[in-house]
Amino acid sequence: MANIIDGKAVSAQVKEDIRVETEKLKAQGIEIGLAVVIVGNDPASQVYVRNKEKACETVGFNSYKYALPEETTEQELLALVDKLNNDDKVDGILVQLPLPKHLDDKIIINNIRPDKDVDAFHPVNVGKIMIGDYSFLPCTPAGVMELIKSTGTEIAGKECVVIGRSNIVGKPQAMLLLHQSGTVTICHSKTKDLKAVTSRADILVAAVGRAKMITADYVKQGAVVIDVGMNRDENGKLCGDVDFESVKDKASYITPVPGGVGPMTIAMLMKNTLTAGKDHHGVK
Numbered sequence: 001m002a003n004i005i006d007g008k009a010v011s012a013q014v015k016e017d018i019r020v021e022t023e024k025l026k027a028q029g030i031e032i033g034l035a036v037v038i039v040g041n042d043p044a045s046q047v048y049v050r051n052k053e054k055a056c057e058t059v060g061f062n063s064y065k066y067a068l069p070e071e072t073t074e075q076e077l078l079a080l081v082d083k084l085n086n087d088d089k090v091d092g093i094l095v096q097l098p099l100p101k102h103l104d105d106k107i108i109i110n111n112i113r114p115d116k117d118v119d120a121f122h123p124v125n126v127g128k129i130m131i132g133d134y135s136f137l138p139c140t141p142a143g144v145m146e147l148i149k150s151t152g153t154e155i156a157g158k159e160c161v162v163i164g165r166s167n168i169v170g171k172p173q174a175m176l177l178l179h180q181s182g183t184v185t186i187c188h189s190k191t192k193d194l195k196a197v198t199s200r201a202d203i204l205v206a207a208v209g210r211a212k213m214i215t216a217d218y219v220k221q222g223a224v225v226i227d228v229g230m231n232r233d234e235n236g237k238l239c240g241d242v243d244f245e246s247v248k249d250k251a252s253y254i255t256p257v258p259g260g261v262g263p264m265t266i267a268m269l270m271k272n273t274l275t276a277g278k279d280h281h282g283v284k
Contacts, residue, residue, distance in 0.1 A: 001248060001249055002225070002247075002248045002249070002250075002251040002252055002253055002254040003151070003252065003253045003254075004248075004253075004254060004255075004256055005147050005150060005151060005226075005253050005254065005255045005256075005260060006259065007143075007147060007255060007256075007259055007260040007261055007262060007263045007264050008259050008263050010146055010147060010150045010263075010264065010267075011143075011263035011264050011266070011267035012263075014146065014264075014267040014268070014270070014271060015055065015058055015059050015267050015270060018059040018267075018270050018271060018274050019058065019059045019060055021274060022059055022060040022061065022274065023060060025277070025278075025281075025283065026060065028283075030277070030281045030283065031061075031062055031089075032060075032061045032062065032091050032273060032274060032277035033061060033062040033063075033064060033089045033090045033091050033092070033277070034052070034056055034061050034062070034063055034064070034090070034091065034092045034093075034094065034118065034269075034273045035064040035065075035066065035084045035087075035090045035092070035093050035094070036049055036052055036053070036063065036064070036065050036066070036094050036096065037066045037068065037077070037080060037081070037084075037093070037094070037095045037096065038065070038066070038067050038068070038096040039068045039069075039070065039072050039077065039095075039096075039099055039100055039103065040068075040069070040070040040072075040099075040100045041070060042098070045096045045097075045098075048096060049065065049067075049096055051266055052094070052266060052269065053065060055266045055267070055269070055270050056270070059270050059274075061270070061273060061274075061277075062089065064084075064089075064090060066080060068080070070100050072100075072103070074102075074103055074104065074107065074108075077095075077099075077103060077108060078107070078108065078111055081093065081095070081108065081111050081112055082111070084116070085111075085112065085113045085116060088280075090116065091116065091118075091273055091276040091277035091280050092116055092117075092118035092269075092272065092273035092276045092277070093112050093113070093116045093117065093118070094118055094119055094269070095108050095109070095112065109121045109122055110122065110123065115135070115276060115279060115280070116276060117136065118136060118269060118272040118273050118276055119136075119138065119139065119269070119272075120134070120136040120137055120138045120139070120172075120272065121138070121167075121168070126167070126172070129172055129175055129176075130175060132179050135275055135276075135279065136272045136275060136276070137172070137176065137268065137272070138168060138169070138172045139264075139265045139266070139268040139269045139272065140168065140169050140173075140207075140228060140261060140264070140265045140268075141169060141172045141173040141176050142176070142264075142268040142271070142272075143261055143263075143264025143265050143267065143268045144173060144176075144205060144226050144228065144261060144264070145176050145177075145180070146264055146267075146268070147226060147255060147260070147261065147264060148203065148224060148226065151224060151252075151253045153203065153224050153253070155177060155180035155181065155182045155203065156180060156181035156182065157181060157182075157183070158182050158183065158202040158203055159182075159183050159185075159200050159201050159202045159203070160174075160177040160182035160183065160184045160185070160201060160202065160203040160204075160205070161184075161185045161186075161187060161197060161198050161200070161201035161203070161204050161205070162174045162177070162184065162185070162186050162187065162205045162207065163187045163188075163194075163198065163204070163205070163206045163207060163208045163214070163241070164186075164187075164188065164205075164206070164207035164208045164209070164228070165186050165188045166207065169207040169228055170186060170188075170207050171186070173205055173207065173228075174186050177203070177205075182203065185197055185201075194218070195217060195218050198214070198218040198219065198220075199217070199218060199219060199220050200220060201219075201220055201223055202220065202222075202223055202224065203223065203224045203226070204218075204219060204220075204223050204224070204225050204226070205226045205228060206225070206226070206227050206228060206229055206240070206241035206242050207228035207229065207241065208229065208241050209229060209231065209241065210229070210231065210241055211229070211231035211232065211233050211239050211240075211241070212231075212233065212239055212240075212241070212242070212243040212244075213241050213242075213243075214227075214241055214242040214243060214247065215243045215246050215247065216243070216246040216247050216249070216250050219247050219250050219251060220250075221250055222250075222251070222252045223250070223251050223252065224251065224252060224253045224254075225242055225247055225251040225253070225254045225255070226254075226255050226260070226261065227240035227241055227242040227244070227254070227255050227256075227257050227260060227261065228240070228241065228261050229241030229242070229257065230257060230258075230262065238257060238258050239257055240255075240256075240257030240260070242254070242257075244256060244257070
């Protein structure tokens with residue numbers, strides 16, 4: 001039976017460390033601010049934004065929410081981003097994705113100042129991650145690294161397999177494992193004999209977006225299994241990309257869904273915002 005990696009507990013510790021540091025900054029007259037922009041009424045996005053506001057409250061950041069109507073034009077959204085880029089009270093800017101279809105994610109992200117891009121989606125930040133000289137890490141992959149670290153697993157020299165090649169998780173995840181000297185394989189829909197590749201993995205990260213796709217026969221005995229997926233099963237219940245019930249007896253460590261990677265994403269957003277704030281105020 002695998003050890004369950006408790007994302008709630010690990011994220012609570014990360015947030016507590018940030019809260020302590022924020023208190024010290026406040027004593028020096030420095031306040032950290034995060035601006036969150038949401039366009040339209042997507043229910044999942046509304047939940048994420050509320051959770052981000054709560055996290056800001058927990059760690060002691062100022063939170064600025066901008067809720068814009070569905071019909072907001074690109075020009076209007078870019079004008080708001082420009083205003084936030086130039087606002088000294090705002091250390092981090094996050095535009096909640098997905099945006100309504102008439103708005104181009106890429107154009108909006110490219111207009112956020114890289115030093116305020118706490119999602120680490122701007123091409124400048126993506127490039128910095130590639131060469132290993134970064135200020136911010138994309139929140140979900142960074143959270144995965146914290147979860148692996150919490151198990152005491154050494155990444156160097158291990159076979160690491162990432163299933164999924166998205167710009168938000170798969171590709172940056174592979175880079176972070178590589179920076180820790182893992183031997184990394186990225187799998188995707190065109191990978192031949194997926195089971196043969198994944199069953200070599202000492203560390204397996206599933207980020208494919210298909211409910212319970214990864215069953216025990218994909219997993220090496222004793223592997224660390226991190227499930228980034230967030231899906232609904234046949235009964236409408238939240239589940240991951242990994243079939244938890246069949247894999248838990250084969251893995252050495254496994255993340256549950258919910259309660260695994262999810263809480264870490266927001267904790268790492270707080271960490272990025274703290275980093276941005278310290279940089280802006282010249283705090284080492």
